[in-house]
Amino acid sequence: MNVLIVLAHPEPFSFNAALKNTAVETLRQAGHSVEVSDLYAMGWQAALSADDFRGERADASYLDLSREQEHAFASGSFAAQVQAEQDKLSNADLLIFQFPLWWFSMPGILKGWVDRVFARGFAYSTGRKYASGHFHGKKAMLCITTGTASTLYEPNGIDGDLHHILWPIHNGMLAYTGFTVLPPYAAWMPARVSEQERMAYLKGYASHLGRLDSLEALYFHPWEDYDDTQRLKPGVVARSGVQWNPRAEQSRLDAASHFTPGQR
Numbered sequence: 001m002n003v004l005i006v007l008a009h010p011e012p013f014s015f016n017a018a019l020k021n022t023a024v025e026t027l028r029q030a031g032h033s034v035e036v037s038d039l040y041a042m043g044w045q046a047a048l049s050a051d052d053f054r055g056e057r058a059d060a061s062y063l064d065l066s067r068e069q070e071h072a073f074a075s076g077s078f079a080a081q082v083q084a085e086q087d088k089l090s091n092a093d094l095l096i097f098q099f100p101l102w103w104f105s106m107p108g109i110l111k112g113w114v115d116r117v118f119a120r121g122f123a124y125s126t127g128r129k130y131a132s133g134h135f136h137g138k139k140a141m142l143c144i145t146t147g148t149a150s151t152l153y154e155p156n157g158i159d160g161d162l163h164h165i166l167w168p169i170h171n172g173m174l175a176y177t178g179f180t181v182l183p184p185y186a187a188w189m190p191a192r193v194s195e196q197e198r199m200a201y202l203k204g205y206a207s208h209l210g211r212l213d214s215l216e217a218l219y220f221h222p223w224e225d226y227d228d229t230q231r232l233k234p235g236v237v238a239r240s241g242v243q244w245n246p247r248a249e250q251s252r253l254d255a256a257s258h259f260t261p262g263q264r
């Protein structure tokens with residue numbers, strides 16, 4: 001399998017970088033081919049702008065980004081930085097986003113990668129979304145770190161259900177473009193736990209990656225559950241993406257690492 005890891009952290013010795021290194025090592029040992037886009041190291045430009053388009057524009061007098069993306073895709077005239085990432089993504093069977101949770105979301109540099117790389121024409125187009133999305137057949141997964149404990153991200157936690165926080169990424173970016181979305185891996189507040197617990201996170205992540213084939217994908221309703229207005233049909237209970245639960249993930253991690261988590 002070809003794996004593309006997109007890393008969004010400015011510090012080469014961060015815990016996010018350590019998780020990325022764990023993934024590279026684990027996946028290569030398992031026989032997979034791994035490519036890494038280290039966005040800060042690459043000097044990735046986050047802002048989608050007219051600079052993304054080389055050559056003649058579809059309309060030079062007014063910047064319609066969707067139209068220009070579609071035109072650049074059709075004419076092969078994306079800027080080199082965008083084209084290179086699209087080529088990596090085309091080649092990937094599994095996409096992993098590695099990032100610290102910043103303001104309940106991904107860092108801006110990674111959002112900018114999505115804005116520019118998931119371009120209209122390449123990543124989506126009229127009538128091509130979800131099951132018919134351009135990336136149907138590929139898998140995607142998030143590996144995140146947080147500043148606070150897992151309990152805060154449970155459905156009754158003060159920061160809110162992590163599923164809701166990740167919904168714009170899981171659903172709006174990944175499922176929307178056709179990916180099968182694997183359950184995320186979270187290393188909770190790595191800066192505030194012991195070295196032993198951090199090592200357990202790395203071990204837990206290696207184990208998560210070792211189970212890639214058996215991980216149950218997040219659930220998203222199939223087309224037939226929706227009516228003509230693209231709303232769930234009467235009687236269909238909304239349950240997209242609600243299987244994953246941080247406490248179960250924490251229990252698995254604790255079981256894997258044999259440590260007793262303290263009060264966080």
Ligand code: FAD
Nearest residue numbers: 014015016018100101102103104145146147148190191198
């Ligand atoms: P680091 O601080 O890089 O690492 C933690 C520790 O791990 C360090 O001591 C490091 O030396 C050590 N380490 C590195 N490599 C290894 C290794 N191989 N083995 C063992 N230890 C190692 N948090 C939230 O929960 N929600 C938010 O909305 C949120 N918003 C934020 C917004 C901003 C702008 C910022 C800056 C932070 C925010 N945070 C938030 C906190 C942020 O999520 C955490 O600081 C981050 O996830 C921690 O991960 P890190 O990789 O930066 O950790």
